Amino acid sequence: MELGQIGTAMVTPFSEEGSIDRDLLEKLIEHLIGSGTDSLIVCGTTGESPTLNHAEKAVLFASAIEIVNGRIPVIAGTGTFNTAETIKLTKTAESLGADGIMLVTPYYNKPDQKGMYAHFSHIAKETELPLLLYNIPGRSAVNMLPETVIALSKLKNIRAVKEASGSLDQMAEIITKTDSGFKVYSGDDALTLPLLSIGGEGVISVASHVVGNEMQQMINAFKSGNTKEAAKIHRILLPLFHAVFSAPNPIPIKYALQKIGIETGGVRLPLMSNGEGAAEFDQVWDAFQKQMKLEH
Template identity: 75%
Template sequence: MELGQIGTAMVTPFSYAGDIDFDLTEKLIEHLIATGTDSLIVCGTTGESPTLNHQEKSDLFKYAIEIVNKRIPVIAGTGTFNTAESIKLTKQADELGADGIMLVTPYYNKPDQKGIVTHFAHIAKETELPIMLYNIPGRAAVNMEAGTVIELSKIKNIRAVKEASGSLDQMSEIISGTDNGFKVYSGDDALTLPVLSIGGDGVISVASHIAGSEMQRMITAYRSGDTANAALMHRTLLPLFNAVFSAPNPVPVKYALAKMGIDTGGVRMPLVAGLGEGASAFDKVWDKFKENEHVFH
């Protein structure tokens, strides 16, 4: 699974009536491709997947695949807490031409490690698409342990993990215990550089909506051996990374996109659009980041 250095977990643009806005989606996709996104993840957490019904997900997969037109890989977020539903959506994504799928750890029902293995193994045998696992214990209420990822990596089409546990120890263990073809991506923007330093492959990002080019320059600097400049870029980006998660995701990044003139509409309940009193704090971080853009040139 060739995801490149930065996969963007794309927000889902909505009309102000609350429907998916496909015209805005096309504009967003073009913006992302132009600013450093190597692969596109559709209907992930940032895309507000829990609020999208089955048909909406299928429609969004189809549209994104058509607009991208093989320029970069499109990864369909088909994981749910329901194994049968995940298989059904995975088969649809395959038929529509997705380049891979992302499967989140089952949330809410809190399976044990054996249940997690069983869930993913059942889905994997129903498709030949490459699979990226997605571990996010802060949302799923269960941590997919390193040993579980290592066990699952032995299934031929499970080829990557998005690790949002925040644990570099866990990620190090996964890297050490899997073959060289298995990819480990940070699920946290702020850990992009640290994950690279322990042998990881990149990031599945939210901040790349608004700082994709700068993040690419940081990664390229690190990989070319210019670690001092990469570290400076990381420190410059870090306040922005934190600001992007200053309110429930994707509220802040949609706010920031609007500041850039890229309309992605509001969010669906139970989220609430806008940063309220937090807007001024975000604006200060944004202005400081723009002032320091020379760091990336």
């Protein structure tokens, strides 16, 4: 699975009526491809996947694949708490030409480790596409332990994990005990550099919607051995990483995109955008821009 260094967990652009807006989607994708995104993750949490039905997800997959036209990988978020439904949606994404699949840990029904292994292994048998596991205990209410990820990594098409547990110890154990072809990505922008320092591959990012190029600079500096430069960029970006989660995701990042001239519409209920986090983001964004000007 070639996700590159930065996969962007893409927001879903909505029209004023709340439907998927293809014109805005195309503008967003062109912006992302031109500003540091190596791969697109479509219909993840940032894409408001819980509010999208099967037909809408299929439209979004097909539209993104058509717009991208092979320039970068398109990874379809098909994971749900329903194994049969996840398989159905995964087959839809595969038939539409997705390059890979992202599978979140089942949320709400809280399976144990054996249940999670069975869930993911059943899905893996039903597709030829490479699979990216997604561990996010803060949203799913379950933590997929390293031993489960390690066992799943032995299946031929489970090739990476997006780790959003916040535990570098957990990430380090996975890196140590999986083969070199299995890749660990940070699910938290702020842990990108710390994860790289222990052997991680990169990040599935939200902030890359607006600072993808700067994040690439940080990663490239680290990988070229210029750790001081990487650390400096990390410190400059850190307040911004926190600001994009100052309100429920993706409210702040949609506001941030609007601020740089990329319109993606509002959010769907039960999320509501009432301007929360806007003042904090404005302050952080202005400070970031000033700091970058000083650096150049």
